[in-house]
Amino acid sequence: MPVDIDAAVIGNTRLSEDYSVLALAAPEIATAARPGQFVMLKTSRGMDPLLRRPFSIFEVLRHSDGSPRGITILNKRIGTGTGLLYEMEAGARVQCLGPLGVPFEPAEAPAHAWMVAGGVGLAPFVTLAEALIARGTPLTLFYGARRAVDLHCADIFERLEVPIVFSTEDGSRGSRGFITVPLEARLSALTSSGKSSDDVRLYVCGPTPMMRAVADVAARHSRRCDVSLEQVMGCGMGGCYSCVVPARDATGAPHHTRSCIDGPVFDASRIVWDALAH
Amino acid sequence: MDLSVSIGSLRIPNPLIAASGCFGYGVEYADAVDLSSLGGVAVKGLFLAAREGHAPPRIVETPSGMLNAIGLQGIGVHRFIEEKLPELRERKAIVFVNICGTTIDEYVELARILSDAEGVHAIELNISCPNIKEGGITFGCSLPGTHAVVSAVRRVTPLPLIPKLTPNVTDVASFARAAEDAGADAVSLVNTFLAMAIDVETRRPRLTNIVGGLSGPAIRPIAVRMVYECRQAVKLPIIGMGGIATAEDVLEFMIAGATAVQVGTANFVDPFIWTKLLDGLQSYMHRHSIERLSDLTGAIDTTKRHKAWISS
Numbered sequence: 001m002p003v004d005i006d007a008a009v010i011g012n013t014r015l016s017e018d019y020s021v022l023a024l025a026a027p028e029i030a031t032a033a034r035p036g037q038f039v040m041l042k043t044s045r046g047m048d049p050l051l052r053r054p055f056s057i058f059e060v061l062r063h064s065d066g067s068p069r070g071i072t073i074l075n076k077r078i079g080t081g082t083g084l085l086y087e088m089e090a091g092a093r094v095q096c097l098g099p100l101g102v103p104f105e106p107a108e109a110p111a112h113a114w115m116v117a118g119g120v121g122l123a124p125f126v127t128l129a130e131a132l133i134a135r136g137t138p139l140t141l142f143y144g145a146r147r148a149v150d151l152h153c154a155d156i157f158e159r160l161e162v163p164i165v166f167s168t169e170d171g172s173r174g175s176r177g178f179i180t181v182p183l184e185a186r187l188s189a190l191t192s193s194g195k196s197s198d199d200v201r202l203y204v205c206g207p208t209p210m211m212r213a214v215a216d217v218a219a220r221h222s223r224r225c226d227v228s229l230e231q232v233m234g235c236g237m238g239g240c241y242s243c244v245v246p247a248r249d250a251t252g253a254p255h256h257t258r259s260c261i262d263g264p265v266f267d268a269s270r271i272v273w274d275a276l277a278h
Numbered sequence: 279m280d281l282s283v284s285i286g287s288l289r290i291p292n293p294l295i296a297a298s299g300c301f302g303y304g305v306e307y308a309d310a311v312d313l314s315s316l317g318g319v320a321v322k323g324l325f326l327a328a329r330e331g332h333a334p335p336r337i338v339e340t341p342s343g344m345l346n347a348i349g350l351q352g353i354g355v356h357r358f359i360e361e362k363l364p365e366l367r368e369r370k371a372i373v374f375v376n377i378c379g380t381t382i383d384e385y386v387e388l389a390r391i392l393s394d395a396e397g398v399h400a401i402e403l404n405i406s407c408p409n410i411k412e413g414g415i416t417f418g419c420s421l422p423g424t425h426a427v428v429s430a431v432r433r434v435t436p437l438p439l440i441p442k443l444t445p446n447v448t449d450v451a452s453f454a455r456a457a458e459d460a461g462a463d464a465v466s467l468v469n470t471f472l473a474m475a476i477d478v479e480t481r482r483p484r485l486t487n488i489v490g491g492l493s494g495p496a497i498r499p500i501a502v503r504m505v506y507e508c509r510q511a512v513k514l515p516i517i518g519m520g521g522i523a524t525a526e527d528v529l530e531f532m533i534a535g536a537t538a539v540q541v542g543t544a545n546f547v548d549p550f551i552w553t554k555l556l557d558g559l560q561s562y563m564h565r566h567s568i569e570r571l572s573d574l575t576g577a578i579d580t581t582k583r584h585k586a587w588i589s590s
Contacts, residue, residue: 001309001310002310002549004548004549004550042547047341047342047494047495047523048341048342049339050339050342050343050344050494050495050543050547051337051339051344051546051547052546052547095548097549231334232334232335232336232337232338234337234344234346234546235545235546235547235549237302237306237307237310237546237549238302238306238307239300239301239302239306239307239545239546239549240299240300240337240346240348240546241299241302241322241331241336241348241351242334242335242336242337242346242348243334244331244334244336244351255330256330256331256351261306275333
C-alpha cells in the first residue's frame with residue numbers, strides 16, 4: 001500500500017544544466033520500494049502545477065547501519081514541475097506518494113540480466129542492479145545517450161562493479177550510434193554460440209522509439225524483454241485512466257491499459273508498438 | 279456531531295462522495311482508503327458494452343486545473359457487476375453507478391440491470407460528458423431530452439436517480455427543473471467545462487480529442503454559482519462538485535445549496551484527502567457549534583449586504 005510523505009529534501013545534486021539527483025527523506029517508501037517502482041511528487045505547495053509528476057525511484061538511501069533513510073530521483077528539467085524540482089534546495093519539503101506500480105521481476109542465475117538504458121531511462125536500474133547482485137545474477141548495463149556528457153551517473157554502476165557498454169550518437173563515448181548496435185552484436189554472438197545456459201533477460205527504459213527498437217531486437221533473438229513505460233500520468237493510483245498504453249491481454253486482444261497500476265513494467269511482447277511509437 | 283445527509287431515500291454517513299471518472303471503480307483505492315468511511319463512491323461511467331476510449335494524450339494540465347478527454351473508457355456494466363461490485367459490497371462502499379448511453383433504451387436497460395444488482399445504492403445518469411459525440415450530452419443539452427431520459431429511467435428503477443448536469447448550457451437551473459419534473463431524486467452538478475489547450479510551438483491541440491473537459495480549482499467559483507442558482511430553482515437535493523480541494527470548499531458548496539458534494543481532481547493530487555476533509559468539517563462544526571451538518575445546506579446569508587451606496 002502506498003503512503004504519502006511530506007518528505008524533506010536532503011540534497012539536490014545538479015549534474016548539468018538539465019539534470020539533478022534529488023534526495024528525499026522518506027524511510028517508509030525506501031523500505032517498501034521494489035526495483036522499477038515509482039513515486040508521485042507534488043512539485044509545488046499550491047495549485048500550480050496542480051497534479052503530481054511520476055518519477056522512478058532512482059536510489060534507496062541508507063543510514064550507516066543499513067536502515068533505509070530515503071530515496072533519490074533522477075530529474076530532467078523539461079517543464080514547470082521538473083524545473084521546480086531542479087531548483088529545490090535542502091530543507092524544502094515535497095509531498096511524495098509511493099511506492100507505486102508493478103516492479104521489475106529480477107532474473108535468477110544462471111540467466112544473465114541485461115539492462116538497457118537511454119538517457120534519463122537509467123533511473124529504474126540502480127535498484128534493479130542491487131536486487132540482481134543480491135541474487136547473484138550476472139548483469140550488464142547497456143547505456144546510451146546523445147553525447148558523452150549526457151551519460152550521467154555511470155559511476156554508481158561502476159561502484160557496484162556492473163560491466164557497462166556505452167554508446168553515444170556522436171561517438172564521444174563508446175560505440176557511435178544507437179545502443180541497439182552493441183546490444184544486437186552481443187545477442188547475435190550469444191545466439192550463435194547456442195549455449196542454453198547463457199539465457200538472457202532484457203530490461204529496457206528510455207525514449208519510446210529506443211524501447212521499441214530494443215523490443216524488436218529481443219523478439220528477433222527470442223529473449224524475454226521487459227520495458228518500463230512512462231505516459232502522462234494524472235494520479236498514479238488507477239483512478240483517472242490518463243496513462244494508458246496499448247497492451248495485449250492474455251487472449252492477444254489489445255486494450256488501453258493503465259501504465260500506473262498494470263505497469264509501468266510490461267512484457268515488451270504485450271505492447272502494440274505500431275500504436276505507441278507511431 | 280452528525281455529518282450524515284440524505285439524498286432522497288438514501289442516507290449517507292457524510293456528504294463526501296468520490297466523483298465519477300476520478301476514482302476508477304473504487305476498488306483501485308480500497309487498500310489506501312476505507313471505502314465505507316466515504317459518503318459514497320461514484321464509479322467510472324459505464325455503458326452496456328466495454329469501450330476503449332480515446333488515444334492519449336488524454337489529460338493536460340492548465341492553471342489550477344486540468345483538461346481531460348478520456349472518452350469514457352470502461353469495462354461495461356456486466357463485467358462491472360461480476361468483477362468490481364462484489365469487492366465494493368465486501369468493503370461496504372455506498373455505490374453510485376454512473377451510467378451512459380447513446381439512446382434512451384440504453385439508459386433504461388442499464389438502469390434495469392443495475393436495479394437488480396446487489397450493492398448498487400443509487401444511479402447517477404451521465405447526460406453531461408463533453409468528450410464523446412454520441413453520448414448523453416445530446417440529452418443533457420436539451421430540456422425535452424433531459425426530461426425524456428430521466429422519466430424513462432424513472433419508470434424502471436426504484437433506486438435514487440441522480441442526473442448529472444452539464445455546465446455547458448445557458449441556464450443550468452432550467453435543466454435541474456426539467457430533471458425534477460421528470461421524477462429525479464436529486465441532481466449532481468457540475469460536470470466539466472468544455473475547453474481546449476494548444477501547443478503554440480507545434481500548433482497542435484494538446485489533447486488527441488482536440489477539446490476536453492476542464493476540472494479542478496479553476497472552475498470552482500463557477501460551479502458554486504451554478505449550485506446556488508439551482509438551489510433557487512428546485513427543491514431536490516443537489517450534489518455539488520467542481521474543484522473541491524479543502525473542507526472550506528465543501529462548506530462553500532453546501533452553504534450555496536448542496537446537500538452533498540463530490541470530489542474528483544483533488545483526489546488525483548491527494549488520494550488520502552478524505553480524512554483531511556472530514557477533520558476539517560468536524561472542526562468547523564465545533565467552531566460554529568453546529569450539531570447537524572445538513573443544517574448548513576442552503577444556509578447562505580444574502581441579507582447582510584450593503585444597501586446601494588449611490589443610486590443611479
